[in-house]
Amino acid sequence: MGSRFIVLWMLLSSSCTGIKLKGNGYTDIVVGISSGVPQDNTLIERIKDMFTEGSMHLFEAMDNMVYFRNVTILVPPHWSSKNLTKATTESYEKAGIRIDKANPGYGDDPYTKQYEDCGSENEYIHFTPDFFLNDDLKHFYGSRGRVLVYEWAHLRWGVYDDYKQATKCSKHIAGQQSEEVAFCREDEHDAAAQNLQNEKCGNRATWTVIFEDSVDSAALQSLKPMQSPPPAPSFTVVQRMKRVVCLILDVSGSMAGSRILRQRQAATHFLQYIIEDQAYVGIVTFSSDASILKKLTRIENETTRKELIKSLPTTAGGGTYICKGLFKGLEVLREDNLDALGDEIIFLTDGEASDNLNTCVPSAIQSGAIIHTIALGTSAAQALRQMADKTGGKFIIATDDLTSNMLVDAFASLTIPTGDYTKEPVQLESTGLKTADWFNGTVSVDPTVGNKTSFLIIFESSLTTAYIQSPSGFIYSLRDMISDTTAKTITQKIPGTAEAGDWKYSILSGRSQSLTITVTSQAADADVPPINVKAHVNQQVSDGSKPMIVFAEVSQNYRPVVNAEVWATLEPEKGTSEIIELLDNGAGADAFKDDGIYSRYFTKLVKGRSSLKVRVRNKDGQSRFTLYGKSDVVNDKVKPEPSVVEQPLVVGNFTRTATGESFEVSFTSGKKTPNYPPNKITDLKAEIKEDTVLLIWTAPGEDLDLGTAKSYEIRWSNDHEMLRLNFSDAFLVNTSAVSPQESGSVEQHSFNMIIQNGATIYFAIRSEDKDAVKSKISNIVQVTKILPARGLNFIIIIIFVCVATISLCFVVVVVKRRRYFHKIQIYRRFF
Numbered sequence: 001m002g003s004r005f006i007v008l009w010m011l012l013s014s015s016c017t018g019i020k021l022k023g024n025g026y027t028d029i030v031v032g033i034s035s036g037v038p039q040d041n042t043l044i045e046r047i048k049d050m051f052t053e054g055s056m057h058l059f060e061a062m063d064n065m066v067y068f069r070n071v072t073i074l075v076p077p078h079w080s081s082k083n084l085t086k087a088t089t090e091s092y093e094k095a096g097i098r099i100d101k102a103n104p105g106y107g108d109d110p111y112t113k114q115y116e117d118c119g120s121e122n123e124y125i126h127f128t129p130d131f132f133l134n135d136d137l138k139h140f141y142g143s144r145g146r147v148l149v150y151e152w153a154h155l156r157w158g159v160y161d162d163y164k165q166a167t168k169c170s171k172h173i174a175g176q177q178s179e180e181v182a183f184c185r186e187d188e189h190d191a192a193a194q195n196l197q198n199e200k201c202g203n204r205a206t207w208t209v210i211f212e213d214s215v216d217s218a219a220l221q222s223l224k225p226m227q228s229p230p231p232a233p234s235f236t237v238v239q240r241m242k243r244v245v246c247l248i249l250d251v252s253g254s255m256a257g258s259r260i261l262r263q264r265q266a267a268t269h270f271l272q273y274i275i276e277d278q279a280y281v282g283i284v285t286f287s288s289d290a291s292i293l294k295k296l297t298r299i300e301n302e303t304t305r306k307e308l309i310k311s312l313p314t315t316a317g318g319g320t321y322i323c324k325g326l327f328k329g330l331e332v333l334r335e336d337n338l339d340a341l342g343d344e345i346i347f348l349t350d351g352e353a354s355d356n357l358n359t360c361v362p363s364a365i366q367s368g369a370i371i372h373t374i375a376l377g378t379s380a381a382q383a384l385r386q387m388a389d390k391t392g393g394k395f396i397i398a399t400d401d402l403t404s405n406m407l408v409d410a411f412a413s414l415t416i417p418t419g420d421y422t423k424e425p426v427q428l429e430s431t432g433l434k435t436a437d438w439f440n441g442t443v444s445v446d447p448t449v450g451n452k453t454s455f456l457i458i459f460e461s462s463l464t465t466a467y468i469q470s471p472s473g474f475i476y477s478l479r480d481m482i483s484d485t486t487a488k489t490i491t492q493k494i495p496g497t498a499e500a501g502d503w504k505y506s507i508l509s510g511r512s513q514s515l516t517i518t519v520t521s522q523a524a525d526a527d528v529p530p531i532n533v534k535a536h537v538n539q540q541v542s543d544g545s546k547p548m549i550v551f552a553e554v555s556q557n558y559r560p561v562v563n564a565e566v567w568a569t570l571e572p573e574k575g576t577s578e579i580i581e582l583l584d585n586g587a588g589a590d591a592f593k594d595d596g597i598y599s600r601y602f603t604k605l606v607k608g609r610s611s612l613k614v615r616v617r618n619k620d621g622q623s624r625f626t627l628y629g630k631s632d633v634v635n636d637k638v639k640p641e642p643s644v645v646e647q648p649l650v651v652g653n654f655t656r657t658a659t660g661e662s663f664e665v666s667f668t669s670g671k672k673t674p675n676y677p678p679n680k681i682t683d684l685k686a687e688i689k690e691d692t693v694l695l696i697w698t699a700p701g702e703d704l705d706l707g708t709a710k711s712y713e714i715r716w717s718n719d720h721e722m723l724r725l726n727f728s729d730a731f732l733v734n735t736s737a738v739s740p741q742e743s744g745s746v747e748q749h750s751f752n753m754i755i756q757n758g759a760t761i762y763f764a765i766r767s768e769d770k771d772a773v774k775s776k777i778s779n780i781v782q783v784t785k786i787l788p789a790r791g792l793n794f795i796i797i798i799i800f801v802c803v804a805t806i807s808l809c810f811v812v813v814v815v816k817r818r819r820y821f822h823k824i825q826i827y828r829r830f831f
């Protein structure tokens, strides 16, 4: 029963944005309006107009094949709207289209948060309220429907702008006032143009990528064009008010002992520090039967929190009747208004179901509740991930390794952001150690956080000594802290706003035991969103065929934080953790340098489920806030100045930890990790100086960006197409003197080449691993030998040499070439 069930739900697995293509129509498109946006009902009308117009453009541009069928607009909780439908599983964080205050790097420019591989679905499109409300901006961007379709192509199909191709694909230039939208096909595409589309997508046309690589490629290849124009999109405007959450906790026999205690500690942390005031919380437990420990209770103050905490279960025994638990939880959620629409379930279990999941999981998914699931230990039911996936919930695993602190982190990551990050809890630290000695460390409180700061220490047996020292030297000792010997926790709340700077903690273990510390805080200023970290992988389920990429986005109010030190821990349910450093270097898995998105391939895949946790800190004081955006010129017109608020660019010491959703690896054949080739080199650059060509690139690894590749193969041609399509037939550059360095190193190779004046030469490179597995061919670069101006290229020196002895004079003509230097710039959209 179990495996058939899983297969059924896995097939329905959806993308990160939740958008689906059903027949010819796109459905489940969610437009999330941030809670930072003031109420304006015109905005809703303009969004509808944009989709209605955009649907026709999309339809025409895609040969009458696809259109926008239904769109849900999620308005923020604080808007006082009459008669809105209740939001169900829609959330701002997972909305494919976001309406929020301007990203200072882009101003009112619409853009798509794009950092996955070419052809992959991306995160979201960002529009500002002004983009809709200020009609003067249409002058710069063209009609909103057109803009939507171009951004849609970035979001859904992972293509890039190719508007620089003025000559070959002219009707598609964004700069033209033509109202037609079209995507470049191969025969109109200038594959040699130096633009982002060519650089990222292997010089292929946008049309080709959409039809061959995108999430919709299979559907698009079999879809028939529609015979008549599509119906106008339908819209639903929804809103979620307060959070309504039911904890459904496992108290079956396998939870007895350490697990039930850990469940209690983690749920306590959630109830004490994570869930916001005014939210409603209920608590249900299940084993052979299910019981309600707490009906929906509104969190008014500390007393309600304490009452909820007091009712958490402490004993365990019996079977694992998951369906009984789910039904009881839904019953609790339906108490207030007869439905569970938009309510949340936090479901934790450590076991396989004793009952038949087919009788409850589909109906739980249908209930309209967001179901977050936490799998504890190695044998938790497989259906958990699917349940979360189907309902917009999060799925997180926690192993029995106490020092990883994953159970606390799992609960702490179950928030539903509405776009206002000043009210969200922020985790500054979460770490652990098994020791009989001191457990010491430093947590940096930066100026963006400090309110509601708390230190939570969890121990295994007992503790007698613990200190927390503020930056100015004030010491909290154990007698200042709240110690709970049955829950085995010690907490210290810092009153007011915690002082910015380095806080030191020292905990004396005294005997061999596992200790963890969790430090949580919130924004120090209601107007300044804190530095925020989001971690995720590019695939929730992987069969190993497509490389796994780990991402962490470090930003503050859309400003990237660059030069941070970012480490990801990937902990499988069975086996040992892998720790990898994520980089923002624009090479390998990282699409763009200095955009605050740190990425790395993860090659040591382990079959089964794994958790993801990321730690971030200021790297040697080098971290900075930056702005990252497009040029100031759109459609050949200078944009209006965005109102950038001046803020200091120095970050100062900061620490963050973030938990991503867990992922699952299921190899189709055998149990081995595939032998990945070295990653494609994406940042090859070329310079020419006299007859010397210099090539610079970032070294790939033996497996993608891990380790050291075995060799390089550099080839050149006068013909771009030849190099691109028949790389092996192009001329070889002698690379016997180049031995690859470790992944991430800067490689340089210079060699002499006689190039005719005015000639253009193209170069590309690929690498090979020790098993002769070849990487993809790099981006193609060109050098052109240009002489400054005709006639000035040579200096002719005439020397008369008279040889007195034979009374003869020679005329010696020395022709000296002028030095010239030409540097090839690779076009990058973002610089």
Ligand SMILES: *[C@@H]1O[C@H](CO)[C@@H](O)[C@H](O)[C@H]1NC(C)=O
Pocket: 082, 083
């Ligand atoms: C809400 O909708 C109902 C029917 O859909 C209608 O009768 C009622 O007048 C509406 N109320 C407001 C305040 O618009």
Ligand SMILES: *[C@@H]1O[C@H](CO)[C@@H](O)[C@H](O)[C@H]1NC(C)=O
Pocket: 438, 439, 440, 506, 507
């Ligand atoms: C940890 O801190 C304590 C108290 O500040 C100190 O006595 C001890 O030497 C430190 N231990 C280590 C290993 O740093």
